[in-house]
Amino acid sequence: MNSTNVNILKLLSQGNFSTDSLALYVNVERNSIQKNIVQINEFLKDNSFNTIEVKNSQFSLTLTREQWESIFSRKDFITSNEILDYLFIKFIHNKFINLEVEKEILDLSRSSIVRYFKEIKKILDTSGTIYSYQSGKGVALTYISDECKHIFCKKLVKFFINGDFTLKNDSLLGNVLAEYDFIKLFEKLYMVLKKGKVSSTNFIISFLSTLFVLNKTFGGFDLRVPILEYNDYSDLREFIAETMKEYDKSYQEQAFTFVVNVKNNLSFFEKEIGGKGDLLISKIKERLNFSNLDSYLESILLRKVCISFFKYENKILRVKNIPIDKSDEKLLSIIDDVLKELNYKLFFHDKISIVSILKKIMIEHNKNLVKDVLLLFNEITISDDHYLKHNLKVKAPDINFHIEPAFLYKLNTTTYNCKYNLVLSDESHIYQNIKLLNSYNYLNILNLIDNHILEQVLKSLNL
Numbered sequence: 001m002n003s004t005n006v007n008i009l010k011l012l013s014q015g016n017f018s019t020d021s022l023a024l025y026v027n028v029e030r031n032s033i034q035k036n037i038v039q040i041n042e043f044l045k046d047n048s049f050n051t052i053e054v055k056n057s058q059f060s061l062t063l064t065r066e067q068w069e070s071i072f073s074r075k076d077f078i079t080s081n082e083i084l085d086y087l088f089i090k091f092i093h094n095k096f097i098n099l100e101v102e103k104e105i106l107d108l109s110r111s112s113i114v115r116y117f118k119e120i121k122k123i124l125d126t127s128g129t130i131y132s133y134q135s136g137k138g139v140a141l142t143y144i145s146d147e148c149k150h151i152f153c154k155k156l157v158k159f160f161i162n163g164d165f166t167l168k169n170d171s172l173l174g175n176v177l178a179e180y181d182f183i184k185l186f187e188k189l190y191m192v193l194k195k196g197k198v199s200s201t202n203f204i205i206s207f208l209s210t211l212f213v214l215n216k217t218f219g220g221f222d223l224r225v226p227i228l229e230y231n232d233y234s235d236l237r238e239f240i241a242e243t244m245k246e247y248d249k250s251y252q253e254q255a256f257t258f259v260v261n262v263k264n265n266l267s268f269f270e271k272e273i274g275g276k277g278d279l280l281i282s283k284i285k286e287r288l289n290f291s292n293l294d295s296y297l298e299s300i301l302l303r304k305v306c307i308s309f310f311k312y313e314n315k316i317l318r319v320k321n322i323p324i325d326k327s328d329e330k331l332l333s334i335i336d337d338v339l340k341e342l343n344y345k346l347f348f349h350d351k352i353s354i355v356s357i358l359k360k361i362m363i364e365h366n367k368n369l370v371k372d373v374l375l376l377f378n379e380i381t382i383s384d385d386h387y388l389k390h391n392l393k394v395k396a397p398d399i400n401f402h403i404e405p406a407f408l409y410k411l412n413t414t415t416y417n418c419k420y421n422l423v424l425s426d427e428s429h430i431y432q433n434i435k436l437l438n439s440y441n442y443l444n445i446l447n448l449i450d451n452h453i454l455e456q457v458l459k460s461l462n463l
Contacts, residue, residue, distance in 0.1 A: 003079035004028055005040050007317060009061075013068050015321045016058040024348050025317060058321070073171070075107050080116075081315055083108075085155045086172045088120050091141065092152045093176055093217055098138035105172070123151060149218060150270060153210050158314045160206035177213065185212060188244050189255070195239045196259045202318075203307055207268055208255055215251040223257040225266060233260050265299035269306045273313070276344060277305040283338045288461065290361065297361045304357055308350035319349035327454055330463040331355045362457045363450045369457075370449055373399055374416060376406040376425035377440070391442040396449070422452050 001009075007026045011017055023030040037059065041051040044061075049071075052061045063071075071077060078086075083106060091097040103113040117139075124131055128145040144152075159173050189208050193200045214220045224230065230237075237256050244252050258268065267274045281302055285293060311318065324332070335351050346354075392401050402420070406427050409416050416423065424445060426437045435448050 001040075001043060001077055003081070005036055005043075006077050006079050008033075008036055009040060009071065009077075010317050011319065012052065012059060012061040013063075013072075014317075014319060016055065016060045017321050018058050021321060021348055022059065025319065078106070078172070082172075083116055084119055085158065086176075087116055088123065089152065089155050089159070089173060090176045091120065091139070092144065092148070093213070095141040095217075096138055101138075124148065127151065144218060149214065149221070153207075153214060154310075154314055156210040156213055157203070157206045157310075158316050160209050161202055161316055161318055180213065180216075182209060185209060188247075191243050192236075192240055192255060192259060195243075196233075196236050196263055198259055198262050203310075204262060204268075208258060211254050211258060212247075212251055215248060215254060220250060220254050223254060223261060225261060228260060228264060228266075230257065230260055233263075236260065265296075265303075267302065267306055269310060273306050273309045276309055276342075277302050279342060280305055280338060280344060283342065284335065284358070287334050287338065288358065288362070290365070292365075293361065294364065297357075297364065301354070301357050301361065304350075304354055308346045308354065309344070311350060312346050317347075319347055322349060322352045324352060324355075327359065327451075327458060328352060328355050330458055331358055334463075359454055363453050366453050366457050367398065369453050370399060370421045372420045372422075373401050373445075373449065374409070374420040374423045375401060375403045375437075375440070375445070376409050376423065376427065376434070377403060378406050378427055388440055388442055392445065395442060395446055399449070422449060424448055 004026050008022055011022060011025055017025075019030055019033045022033050026036075028036070037052050044051045049067055050062050052059050054060070086106075087097065087102060090102075097117075099113050099117055102108075103110060106113065108116075121131075123129075127147040129141070129148040130143040132140050132142050134140055186205060186209070189205055190200050193204065198204065211220055233256070236259065240252050240256050240259075244255065262268060267277075269277075281298070284290070310316070332351060332355055335354060339346060339351075389401070389403075392399075404416075406425060409423070409425075423434045424437050425434050426440065427434075435452065437448065438444060
């Protein structure tokens with residue numbers, strides 16, 4: 001199985017994908033995908049597994065969890081990038097490597113293992129890291145540069161995210177990191193993040209876990225930022241000291257500093273990715289006329305953009321196939337134009353995730369477009385629905401909701417249209433400006449209002 005076929009299987013283990021989306025993620029021509037599918041199906045048949053099927057123009061593969069695990073535990077299912085990551089992490093972590101031993105572990109020829117290590121030596125040499133050959137033993141790490149530490153961290157973060165925290169000691173990197181009790185660490189980190197009121201996303205947990213390994217091997221990084229007053233968070237520091245008392249003081253301090261930085265919306269990505277994120281967002285703001293973007297929403301957008309760049313540059317295929325509508329397509333075209341202008345690339349799934357944040361921003365910044373909403377009803381009970389009225393008042397306090405019987409609207413349509421920004425009805429919308437309600441559920445009503453705001457904003461931008 002070549003690397004492309006393995007990556008296609010990894011994608012199909014996460015959901016269904018079209019030909020175009022598969023080609024995009026594995027970076028091959030669209031016309032070659034069918035050939036890859038045929039090759040994969042031959043393998044699946046030989047192993048008495050279900051084969052890939054096409055459902056609604058999308059490829060689908062249904063296997064049990066045990067079958068997926070048996071596939072990805074095979075040595076012939078390790079991609080070239082995974083082999084490079086494994087060898088690099090093992091060498092840096094252990095500060096020593098024996099290529100003859102690795103040749104047997106990976107079931108590679110001598111020429112192949114030498115070729116892989118040449119790629120690793122390029123990273124070591126260009127980053128200023130020093131190593132030496134020990135005759136008859138292997139290669140030893142003599143000095144590691146900060147740049148090389150950063151590369152080590154990125155590869156570890158990738159490992160944690162791809163493993164989805166279900167780390168197995170019998171995996172290649174699981175063996176390298178077998179000395180660490182990550183399950184216990186994850187539980188402690190969750191408690192710390194909850195105390196600090198920081199979301200326990202897989203990226204944040206992965207970075208904190210990576211810091212733990214780095215602290216054990218090289219002492220970690222100084223993450224303090226001069227603009228922050230860390231003493232203001234003494235309660236969090238004390239909580240970490242008590243909750244994580246079995247861990248080194250240095251790691252406790254690094255975990256504390258990291259959480260405070262994230263809590264203050266400081267990026268935990270390297271400067272290059274942060275710079276690309278800032279530039280991309282400035283271009284998007286310009287195209288969408290976001291002149292006074294809320295700082296909190298902008299920080300959410302920046303973090304998502306940086307995560308997206310990190311995933312693409314490190315080939316992290318953690319994606320979902322998300323259905324899109326017309327508004328998504330319009331905003332996606334803008335993102336594609338800006339990315340092309342800047343010569344940047346992102347995975348399709350991440351572009352759609354960015355679009356969803358942009359839609360939220362557009363709605364939040366234009367709530368004033370809807371002040372008065374008329375709800376038309378045919379069912380007489382709706383006028384006495386106090387639960388509905390209460391929830392609408394709580395969830396949308398700035399909007400005036402009025403409930404009227406549908407026949408009154410029919411008698412004086414012009415007057416009602418002038419009075420209200422939006423008219424919603426459970427009746428087939430025979431009038432152009434009425435939007436149809438499937439039910440008088442307050443969430444359904446609020447969703448229709450948000451969609452209406454988005455439509456108006458896109459029209460104003462000629463999209």
